[in-house]
Amino acid sequence: TVPHGSPERQPLEDPQTGLTLVFDGRVDNRAELIEALGDSLADASDARLVLCAFKRWGEATPERILGDFAWAVWDAKASRIFCARDTAGLRPFYYAWNGKTFRFASEIGALLADGQVSREPNEGMVGEYLACAITSTEETLLRAVRRLPPGQHLTLEGGWLRLRRYWQPDPRMELRYKDDTEYAQHFLQVFKAAVRCRLRSAAPVGMDLSGGLDSSAYACMSHVLLKEEPALCPRLEAFSLIFPGQACDESPFIAEAVNAWKMRHHAVE
Helix, strand or coil: CCCCCCCCCCCEEECCCCEEEEEEEEECCHHHHHHHHCHHHCCCCHHHHHHHHHHHHHHHHHHHCCEEEEEEEEECCCCEEEEEECCCCCCCCEEEECCCCEEEECCHHHHHCCCCCCCCECHHHHHHHHCCCCCCCCECCECCCEECCCCEEEEEECCEEEEEECCCCCCCCCCCCCCHHHHHHHHHHHHHHHHHHHHCCCCCEEEECCCCHHHHHHHHHHHHHHHHCHHHCCCEEEEEECCCCCCCCCHHHHHHHHHHHCCEEEEEC
């Protein structure tokens, strides 16, 4: 479902450039992109924004997008495909390349559905899974199937496939404020923006409410935002797993958050 406007069919095509895009994800810095690409895109879907961004910036596009995403652009004129995955790898991207045919999907099962992708197991990764010590960000349980790592993009052209990292965290980066109040104000600003991005939807939104500090903070901030901007999503509902009679049960804390904001809530034993 497209958050801005009615549902949009994919793949998206641009006849002028010969570009075709498939997109799974969410774009958080819409305002920044619209300012750079033009106000005419104010009501465009996230996928349309990405396609227009790629027309402008090409392979530098992933560096300009904030959000969760996995997408691919086919350039018919250049016979080139370009794929990208978000910096945290929250959207999956699997692919298989045998030197002749390139296949990609958000699930391994989709790659296996055509019957041409080998099901030979990757014994090294099987060992890593059994040892609970997964080290590879590219390999999967099948030798023929790979993952596009987080924060990287892939280009396939002329029979050559190459991967490049476009983002990585900087461990040297620091924020320096004069007191705890300024740190708290900055955190609140970033936290509020992050929750708002995830509420933006044309469909109802469901969220986990475990009773812990994190999920309770998300739930309460979500209701603060919906009180300020009711149009962010049509409905928000919380879901909780409860364990009556057990020490791990957090039902009292869940109830406090639910009662404070009169949340639509569903508890599952």
